[in-house]
Structure formats: C-alpha cells, structure tokens
Amino acid sequence: DTGVSQDPRHKITKRGQNVTFRCDPISEHNRLYWYRQTLGQGPEFLTYFQNEAQLEKSRLLSDRFSAERPKGSFSTLEIQRTEQGDSAMYLCASSSQEKGYFGPGTRLLVL
Amino acid sequence: SQQGEEDPQALSIQEGENATMNCSYKTSINNLQWYRQNSGRGLVHLILIRSNEREKHSGRLRVTLDTSKKSSSLLITASRAADTASYFCATDGSGGYQKVTFGIGTKLQVIP
Numbered sequence: 001d002t003g004v005s006q007d008p009r010h011k012i013t014k015r016g017q018n019v020t021f022r023c024d025p026i027s028e029h030n031r032l033y034w035y036r037q038t039l040g041q042g043p044e045f046l047t048y049f050q051n052e053a054q055l056e057k058s059r060l061l062s063d064r065f066s067a068e069r070p071k072g073s074f075s076t077l078e079i080q081r082t083e084q085g086d087s088a089m090y091l092c093a094s095s096s097q098e099k100g101y102f103g104p105g106t107r108l109l110v111l
Numbered sequence: 112s113q114q115g116e117e118d119p120q121a122l123s124i125q126e127g128e129n130a131t132m133n134c135s136y137k138t139s140i141n142n143l144q145w146y147r148q149n150s151g152r153g154l155v156h157l158i159l160i161r162s163n164e165r166e167k168h169s170g171r172l173r174v175t176l177d178t179s180k181k182s183s184s185l186l187i188t189a190s191r192a193a194d195t196a197s198y199f200c201a202t203d204g205s206g207g208y209q210k211v212t213f214g215i216g217t218k219l220q221v222i223p
Contacts, residue, residue, distance in 0.1 A: 033211075035213075040215070042214050043154065044213075089151075091154070093154075100144075100156060100201075100211060105152070107151070
C-alpha cells in the first residue's frame with residue numbers, strides 16, 4: 001500500500017487522558033501535514049513538517065498538542081489532558097509539490 | 112478561519128443529472144484544488160487548477176476558475192450514486208502546499 005496510513009482509526013478516551021496518533025506518509029513525500037475536522041466543517045490546518053522540521057503551527061494548536069516527525073518519515077500527534085472539545089477527526093496528509101494525499105483519519109471521541 | 116466557501120452547502124440530484132458546486136475565496140491564490148470526502152473517511156484529491164488556467168477537465172469533472180471574481184466551479188456530469196460525498200475546495204496562496212485552506216464543503220447526494 002503506497003498511500004498515507006493513520007493509526008488508530010478510532011480512539012475513545014476519557015477527559016484528562018493523553019492520546020497519541022501516528023501517521024505514515026507516502027515514502028517519497030518530504031512534507032507532512034496535520035489537520036483537524038469537526039462535523040460539518042472542512043479540515044483546519046494544525047501543523048506542517050518538511051522532513052523532520054516543524055515549520056508552521058496553527059494557533060489552534062494549544063500547549064496540550066505536540067507533534068513530532070523525528071526521522072522525517074512517520075509523525076506522531078499527541079494530545080495531553082484531553083478535553084471534550086478535542087473530539088474530532090484528525091487527518092494527516094503528505095504532499096508532493098502541489099497535491100496533498102490524505103490518510104483515512106483518526107476519529108477521536110473524548111467522553 | 113477558512114478561506115474557501117462552497118455553495119450550495121447541500122445539493123440533492125437524480126442519478127444522471129449534472130451537479131454544479133461553486134467555491135469563492137478571499138485572497139490571491141497560486142492554485143485551487145477540489146477534494147471529495149465520503150462520510151467519515153479521508154479526503155481524495157480530484158483536480159488542481161492553477162491561477163493562470165481557466166478551465167480543466169478530468170473524466171466527468173470540469174473545473175473552472177475566475178480569478179477576477181475569486182471563484183471556481185466544479186461540474187460533475189452524468190452523476191452516479193457513487194458520487195454521493197462532500198466536496199471541498201482548497202486554496203493555496205503561498206506557494207507549494209503549505210497551509211492549504213479548506214472551505215466547509217458541499218454535501219452532494221445523488222439519488223439512484
């Protein structure tokens with residue numbers, strides 16, 4: 001499979017717990033993006049990596065959110081002390097110069 | 112905030128009819144892209160049109176771009192039930208794919 005993969009696909013957690021999501025991009029893509037999507041809305045940009053460098057971070061990303069891409073390949077997105085408002089679909093994308101290729105997303109539900 | 116705004120927000124048509132969705136945006140762009148999203152799934156890239164292009168075709172898809180009006184349209188001809196999905200336009204104003212901004216989408220239902 002040469003597409004973008006994300007794990008897990010679904011996560012249910014209790015408020016206050018930490019969660020971590022993983023994204024494996026298309027192997028030859030050096031750019032990786034995280035988006036968040038809530039019901040009835042389009043994806044909202046969270047952060048962007050070029051290789052292992054995190055080049056941009058949205059103001060949506062509070063201090064409880066951290067993303068890494070340690071070797072310039074897969075990336076992780078961690079949410080600490082989850083809140084109910086964090087419930088959303090978290091989408092990862094990787095890109096060539098212009099086109100973005102999205103993974104299936106991780107759906108998070110915070111109870 | 113999201114730059115692109117799709118219109119209509121919901122569209123219901125019979126199979127075989129054409130579906131037209133519009134997208135308006137606010138700032139200058141380098142290119143505009145259309146994506147499809149089936150319920151609860153990731154986004155699938157459909158077509159990209161550059162700011163110096165006016166029209167582009169891909170199979171049953173036709174995209175137009177009017178930079179003077181800051182608008183784009185996506186036409187799906189001879190719709191099929193499998194076209195039922197949400198469609199998003201995405202704009203990139205800063206070169207490359209950095210910080211592509213999505214609209215809220217048009218939810219298309221094609222009735223068999």
